[in-house]
Amino acid sequence: MAAGLRLHLCPRLRAFADSSRPLFAPHFGALTLPLRRAGPAMPLAARARRSSTAAAPPAEDDDFATAADLRFEPPLEVVKYPDPILRARNKRINTFDDNLRALADEMFDVMYKTDGIGLSAPQVGVNVQLMVFNPAGVKGEGEEIVLVNPAVYKSAKRLLVFEEGCLSFPGIYANVVRPESVKIEAQDVTGAKIKVKLSGLPARVFQHEFDHLLGILFFDRMTMDVLETVREELKISQKIPKSACIPFPSQNISA
Template identity: 35%
Template structure:
């Protein structure tokens, strides 16, 4: 994994610096805009996103989830390990996806309590800039690929529930957790 140059504690804070939008928010359904300038303000936003993600027990967070329509996402699939650096992707572009698909349970900080199976490619090639402005082109697999694709969906106004193939399970989980099925916008995988 690419190491972040940001130093952010993985410990939880009682009040995360950013508010996480939840299913039903109009912001979550809008397309994010490309980042045109990588500067101190952007790095500060990334650090706040990371602190918020860690405080909410997440492994990924996209800027639209905190009300900011910019193409920024952060992830850390090993949040319990202080030695593992988080990954920051700015203006990520999926260049290729592997042919092998796998079904795995997904959850989302914007839909707390809901966990459902989603089919995604096991491998993905992504180009992106890091928080220092350096361009990368990397191949990611397994859980990292899943999290990146989940977060990139957020940049396009798509949420994981839109990709759930079992309508009955989707309806049951959303209802149980007090979310509206009317807020789902089905997409084909």
């Protein structure tokens, strides 16, 4: 999956990508940009719940992004490992304006141009809590989602293995274990609150991008055996910790 997830998917994962079913219930409308779906809608994979009004901006704090933190110059480019930007702290967002929408638009442009299906803000050099994704991976198809300040409050106990890649690691693909589904809270590009359960490909894309917002890279999630298969490509043997596989927090795992 790429600087978000790359559209290089094993057969089972590609089956999710080829599905036209919407990620969120249509009566809630688009989370960010207008929805574009290919073909007739299929049964919903998840249901979202949004507040009718955006939350009031929190007081200024070092944890929140300033205007300078959100400044960017198009065209954006994908940040490649080992750029320290990928490990830097990503600040929360409390300003929902035209600049934020423009940043999300630019991120979608980069994602499509690099054949990705997801992208996080730090991957384009902006260290804030923002991600975009579209499992269809094609502009004008599927459903474009923007999530701001996301958090996982519940993860499935069942774990699945799928091959992932990352735009920040061109040409490298390996198996990564992740929960089958997750329940998340976030805000959309207008600041409206969202609660949603994601499963299948959307869950995998979200978790990959969410890791980026935590400064975690996909090789951090690989088992040592899998890591050995890509060690030469990564060329970072001295930088990989002995306990390279990061476990999922037990408090987030539930049936």
